Amino acid sequence: MSRAPGPGFRPTHVVPRGGTPAWESPDPARPTVPLDPLLPVELVERRGDWGYIRCSNGWAAWVDSRRLVAVPDDPPAVDGTGGTSDPLPLLAHAEQALADYRTAVRELADGVLDGEGFEERTRGLRLGIVVDGESMWLYDPGESRWVYGDGRRLTTYATDRAVTGDDGTGQAPTRLVAPESER
Template sequence: MSKAPSPGFQPTHVVPPRGMPAWEAPDPARPTLPLDPLLPVELVERRGDWGYIRCANGWGAWVDGRRLVAVPEDPPAADGPAGTADPRPALARAEQALADYRSAVEELAAGTLDGEDFQDRTRGLRIGIVVDGESMWLYDPEEGRWVYGDGRRLTTYATDREVTGEDDSGHAPTRLVAPEGER
């Protein structure tokens, strides 16, 4: 696992719609925190079925690389074709979702909301956003897609489409591969 800064983070894949397990090393005995559904990640290295990914915050882990959903193409260039939408409405929805979640957290902390009511109030609430300078990746739950924005427009980057043939068992990749130099 790496906490090194991630300059130039460029997502190449997203985590499948149901999330996925992750490991500290390409070894099934070393699990770590699971990855959230549709999280943008950068595939840095492959070792057989294993893939080493890095997140926007620099955190890295090993995953079953076969299950990652490839991003269809690089984000559009600023001088590329017009995007699909004005980013302001999607940003307003993201702000509202975050405000709703924060309000529920504050009420839970104040004791005016119990754990069950907190779960009910936040059930189905989804938000995802990565901002890196002028670039933004935003999850739009109304459309079920990740969009890329450059401040002027949004363009679809990845969707919630079903990934066929994926193993939902939560198990590690089937082939263990020794690190370079140990083969």
């Protein structure tokens, strides 16, 4: 299956809970930076088990497409009956996390922090936001989930919470969850 990239980023998959390796080309000898857990990606092309993905910032790589977790074709419907929470507190948390990261980068550049101090200061810091017009996908680190928002309310889109059953990897698989209105 091959799909030409559209004019904007539309996530079709998320990276599994444990993250995943990435490659510059469909060749295991050319590794690049691994992808973070639950990162939304757009699967642009498949070649056997290889998948060419694009991230919201335009960065692209090849991955083992069998590890990607498909997301619904369309964001969850938010019709007034299924929204789960107000997006403002989560946006405020994202703003604070970005400000904390920005401060650490500035202190590293100014020599106030060394590499070890920077690593310590940013350890555990997680932030993810994709905005596409009125649609927003936001990572909620407190709940280990991606949520979809329409500006008024948020609905769970994907989560890495533990589920029953073990696939032999020692990790709980990522699972998609239906919006509250569909449960």
